[in-house]
Amino acid sequence: MNTNTIKTNRTKGILNVIAFCGVFTLLFIGLSFFKSIFPAGAERLVHGCIGTLSAFLTTLLFLKYNKLSFADIGFVYEKKTFLRFLIGLLYGILIMGALTVLVIFSSGFSVQLNTHASFLNFWILTLPLILLAYMEELAFRGFPLQMALRVMATRGALLLTALLFAIYHIANGWSIQASLLGPGPWGIIFGLAVLQANGISMSTGLHYGVNLTTSAFAITDTSFNLFVLKQANGQSLEQYQSSDIEILLPQIAIFILAIGLMEVYIRTKHKILS
Numbered sequence: 001m002n003t004n005t006i007k008t009n010r011t012k013g014i015l016n017v018i019a020f021c022g023v024f025t026l027l028f029i030g031l032s033f034f035k036s037i038f039p040a041g042a043e044r045l046v047h048g049c050i051g052t053l054s055a056f057l058t059t060l061l062f063l064k065y066n067k068l069s070f071a072d073i074g075f076v077y078e079k080k081t082f083l084r085f086l087i088g089l090l091y092g093i094l095i096m097g098a099l100t101v102l103v104i105f106s107s108g109f110s111v112q113l114n115t116h117a118s119f120l121n122f123w124i125l126t127l128p129l130i131l132l133a134y135m136e137e138l139a140f141r142g143f144p145l146q147m148a149l150r151v152m153a154t155r156g157a158l159l160l161t162a163l164l165f166a167i168y169h170i171a172n173g174w175s176i177q178a179s180l181l182g183p184g185p186w187g188i189i190f191g192l193a194v195l196q197a198n199g200i201s202m203s204t205g206l207h208y209g210v211n212l213t214t215s216a217f218a219i220t221d222t223s224f225n226l227f228v229l230k231q232a233n234g235q236s237l238e239q240y241q242s243s244d245i246e247i248l249l250p251q252i253a254i255f256i257l258a259i260g261l262m263e264v265y266i267r268t269k270h271k272i273l274s
Helices: 003-037 040-065 081-107 119-126 128-141 143-151 154-171 176-181 183-197 201-215 244-273
Strands: 110-113 227-230
Touching: 003 040, 003 128, 003 143, 003 154, 040 128, 040 143, 081 183, 081 201, 081 244, 119 128, 119 201, 128 143, 128 154, 128 183, 128 201, 143 154, 154 176, 154 183, 154 244, 176 183, 176 244, 183 201, 183 244
Parallel strands: none
Antiparallel strands: 110 227
8 A cells, every 4th residue: 555545544534533523513412402302300311312322323324434333443242341341430430539639638628528418319310420421432432533543543543532522522611721631631541441441331431430420529518419528617619719720730630641641551552562
């Protein structure tokens, strides 16, 4: 295969990845208008169902266009699928838990047990987070990542899909800084989990664990969250103005972690192959 053909295939592959993420986002936004016909209490569950449907439809469309199957993108159930999900869940809780401790320590916040909540109620109300994690993993670490890996080196594929993941959050109303320093680095970590497990089972568990840990904390004690964050003097955080460093510290930490893990993975893989 000559150089021009390789460049053409790479360009087509990258455009395929970008187009997929664009179609998914537009379809998701379009179908989300139907959420209004469902009860407000089911909003998160309906959101996850619509997102999962959008991801499936987009995947079917692009697989058919590229003459590929679900197996070609690692989308098959195996005996270790659930175990990998649980391993990812554990890692997600540990990583996000460590970041939460970092924020609490650097900000001088105090943590109190929410006496108005119960673990059972919290677990039931956060179950839709599994769907929300699953739909984004299918949409960004399913076809897009596998296609990117066909035409790019590992580093490029991870960075491209992580960037598209960040842009998707911008399209959903996140700020540019929050998207690039939040979902962006997490997109790299989720992608590495896909490479490790050869599928989205571990990354879905990891994604769910991150969202689950975040949901466990709140600034009021009237919700279902398990813990309440307060100022060191015991006052509420509702009127608290965070400093730039308090916002940037966990974002910088996860960015460094993501880049570090990516480089370690690439170098380790290179040593094994050589």
